[in-house]
Amino acid sequence: MTDIASTLTISRPPPGDRAKRERAAERRSTMILLAPALVFLTLMSIWPFGYLLYASFTSYQLAIPIPIEWVGFDNFTKLMSGARFWSSLGITAIFALVAVPLQILAGLGLAMLINSISRGREIYASLFLIPMMLAPIIVGFSWNLFLNPIYGPLNALLRSLGFQPPAWAQSPEWALPTLVAVDIWQWTPLVMIILLAGLRSIPARVFEAAKVDGSNRVQTFFNIILPMLAPYMVVAFVLRFIDSFKVFDIIYILTRGGPGTSTQNLAYYTYDMGFSRFQFGSAGALSIIQLILLIVGTTVILSAVRRRSAANEGGSR
Numbered sequence: 001m002t003d004i005a006s007t008l009t010i011s012r013p014p015p016g017d018r019a020k021r022e023r024a025a026e027r028r029s030t031m032i033l034l035a036p037a038l039v040f041l042t043l044m045s046i047w048p049f050g051y052l053l054y055a056s057f058t059s060y061q062l063a064i065p066i067p068i069e070w071v072g073f074d075n076f077t078k079l080m081s082g083a084r085f086w087s088s089l090g091i092t093a094i095f096a097l098v099a100v101p102l103q104i105l106a107g108l109g110l111a112m113l114i115n116s117i118s119r120g121r122e123i124y125a126s127l128f129l130i131p132m133m134l135a136p137i138i139v140g141f142s143w144n145l146f147l148n149p150i151y152g153p154l155n156a157l158l159r160s161l162g163f164q165p166p167a168w169a170q171s172p173e174w175a176l177p178t179l180v181a182v183d184i185w186q187w188t189p190l191v192m193i194i195l196l197a198g199l200r201s202i203p204a205r206v207f208e209a210a211k212v213d214g215s216n217r218v219q220t221f222f223n224i225i226l227p228m229l230a231p232y233m234v235v236a237f238v239l240r241f242i243d244s245f246k247v248f249d250i251i252y253i254l255t256r257g258g259p260g261t262s263t264q265n266l267a268y269y270t271y272d273m274g275f276s277r278f279q280f281g282s283a284g285a286l287s288i289i290q291l292i293l294l295i296v297g298t299t300v301i302l303s304a305v306r307r308r309s310a311a312n313e314g315g316s317r
Contacts, residue, residue, distance in 0.1 A: 056284030063278035075285035084261060085286075088269040089293075091176065095244040095265060096297070099180045103240055104233060106184065107191025112225075114192070115199045125196060132189040140253030143182050144169070147254075169254040175263050182250050187243070191236045198232035199225070234305050238298060245290055266290050 056076075059069045079085045114125050131139065146152055149167035158165040168178045202225070210220045248267045251257060257264035257272065264272070266286060274283030 052284045055280055056288050058281050060281040061279055075282050088264050088266045092265040095247055096241055099183050100240045100244055103184050103188045103191050106188045108195050110192040111195035111199055129189045131186045136249030139186050140250045144254055172259045172262055175255050179263055194232050194236045198229045202228050245294055
């Protein structure tokens with residue numbers, strides 16, 4: 001019996017080797033399960049991006065049957081030396097630095113308003129979410145009818161009050177502010193729902209303690225609500241900052257980038273170069289430039305937030 005027990009003991013693998021084999025089997029199973037998703041990601045994301053990167057350094061033009069040549073950074077330099085690129089960049093910056101902060105402010109106000117409602121809060125929040133749930137093409141056509149300078153209800157109302165309203169989307173002075181207003185109307189509900197979730201996550205005992213300490217509503221807002229909502233506001237700002245570079249639908253439907261090129265942002269400029277002029281090399285270069293700007297802008301925002309958080313933590317100590 002002793003010999004049999006010793007034989008079984010010797011033939012049994014050490015616990016460390018058994019754990020290694022189990023981890024290796026687990027890794028193989030994980031890779032097998034992830035393989036379809038990785039293949040799909042490669043085919044649908046990585047390969048198209050790689051081809052886009054390649055096209056941005058070539059003379060790829062669909063309309064002209066010429067051989068594709070490697071041109072290096074010529075597409076980038078030609079684009080950045082043109083006035084149209086800088087005009088499109090300025091319009092994109094207006095959406096990112098004007099529309100997005102206004103959406104944050106309006107979303108915060110709506111979130112505070114809905115949070116103060118004791119009954120039917122979910123119903124009111126759902127109603128405010130309607131603009132965000134509509135398809136962008138429906139939003140564009142609805143505003144196109146609403147702002148029509150001849151038979152639109154807005155201009156009819158203003159004329160009945162004695163005003164001379166402009167042709168909103170067709171006016172060089174009002175076209176861009178109109179687009180910004182439509183973007184704010186459509187996407188403020190997204191900011192509202194993010195900040196409302198943040199407000200609902202603040203424990204009621206925090207407000208009770210502030211009330212006991214004699215804090216009024218203004219002090220409670222600036223000293224308690226805003227600091228606790230800061231992470232949610234950062235998330236909302238970053239999401240809307242990224243989306244502001246992709247505004248296309250309302251521009252295409254309302255103004256077609258006009259009058260002239262006064263409302264062409266980088267997204268519309270890329271569309272025009274790729275699908276109107278068929279200069280896919282230049283369109284690819286514009287896409288890469290937008291990606292770089294987004295990465296730099298998002299990094300700057302998150303770095304500023306991180307430094308501020310570190311400074312606040314250091315000051316609290």
